[in-house]
Amino acid sequence: MATSVDQTVRLHIFEQAAATGTVPSPEVIASGTGLSLESVQASLRRLADGRVIVLSPTSPAIWMANPFSAVPTDFRVIAAGRSYFGNCIWDALGIPAILGADGYVEASCGDCGQPMRVDVRGGAVHGAGVVHFAVPARHWWVNIGYT
Amino acid sequence: MLLFRSEEHVDRWCGRRGIPRGGTMTFEQAWQLARAWYGDKLRPEWRRKSPEEAEAVFEKVGLTEAFWKLR
Numbered sequence: 001m002a003t004s005v006d007q008t009v010r011l012h013i014f015e016q017a018a019a020t021g022t023v024p025s026p027e028v029i030a031s032g033t034g035l036s037l038e039s040v041q042a043s044l045r046r047l048a049d050g051r052v053i054v055l056s057p058t059s060p061a062i063w064m065a066n067p068f069s070a071v072p073t074d075f076r077v078i079a080a081g082r083s084y085f086g087n088c089i090w091d092a093l094g095i096p097a098i099l100g101a102d103g104y105v106e107a108s109c110g111d112c113g114q115p116m117r118v119d120v121r122g123g124a125v126h127g128a129g130v131v132h133f134a135v136p137a138r139h140w141w142v143n144i145g146y147t
Numbered sequence: 148m149l150l151f152r153s154e155e156h157v158d159r160w161c162g163r164r165g166i167p168r169g170g171t172m173t174f175e176q177a178w179q180l181a182r183a184w185y186g187d188k189l190r191p192e193w194r195r196k197s198p199e200e201a202e203a204v205f206e207k208v209g210l211t212e213a214f215w216k217l218r
Contacts, residue, residue: 007191015189050195051195066185088148088149089148089149089150090177091181093180094181097178097181097182097186098186098188098189107150109152110150110160111152114152124178125175125178128152129152129174130150130151130152131148131149131151131172131173131174131176132148132149132157132168132171133148133214134148134169135169136170136215137170137205137214137216138216
C-alpha cells in the first residue's frame with residue numbers, strides 16, 4: 001500500500017525525469033526530498049513491488065520510470081527542448097504525452113534496422129509504420145525488460 | 148514492443164525468431180494509448196490502473212482481441 005513517503009518519492013522521480021531528461025538516483029532523490037537514503041531505498045522497493053517503477057536487477061538504482069528510461073535505449077525522444085530515452089515505442093510516445101509537448105521519436109525498424117522517425121505535432125502523430133508486441137498483455141510483467 | 152516499417156517486416160522478424168505474430172497497432176493507436184496511459188502521470192493523484200481500467204483503455208483505442216486481455 002502506497003504511503004505518503006512513496007507518493008513524495010514517486011512524484012519527485014517523475015518530475016525530475018520530466019524536467020531534466022534524467023531519472024534520478026536514490027541519492028539525488030534523498031537530497032531533493034530531504035528523506036534519508038534508507039527511506040528512499042525502502043520506498044523504491046515498495047514502488048517497484050507495486051510496478052510503479054522498475055529497479056535495476058544489479059543495483060538499487062531505477063531502471064525504468066515508465067515512460068522514462070534511466071539508461072540509453074533504441075528509442076530516443078526529443079521533446080520540450082530536451083533529450084530523453086523511452087523504454088519502448090509506447091513509452092517513447094508517452095514522453096510527449098506526459099510532457100504535453102510536441103516532439104519526435106528516433107528509432108529503427110526492428111527487422112531491417114532502417115532509421116524511423118515518429119513525430120508528435122499539435123497533438124497528432126505523424127509517421128509511417130507498424131507497432132508490434134510479441135508478448136501477450138497478460139504476460140508483459142513476466143519479463144518486463146523483454147516486453 | 149518494437150517499430151517496423153511494414154507488416155512484411157513484422158512477419159520477417161517473427162519468422163526469423165520462430166515465434167508467432169503477436170499484436171500490432173497503428174501509430175495513431177500507439178499515440179492514443181500513450182496519451183491515455185501517461186497523460187496524467189505527473190499529477191499527484193495518479194495511481195496505477197487496475198486490470199479492468201487498463202483493458203478499458205485498450206478497448207477504447209481499438210485493441211479488442213484476446214492478445215490485449217490482462218485477465
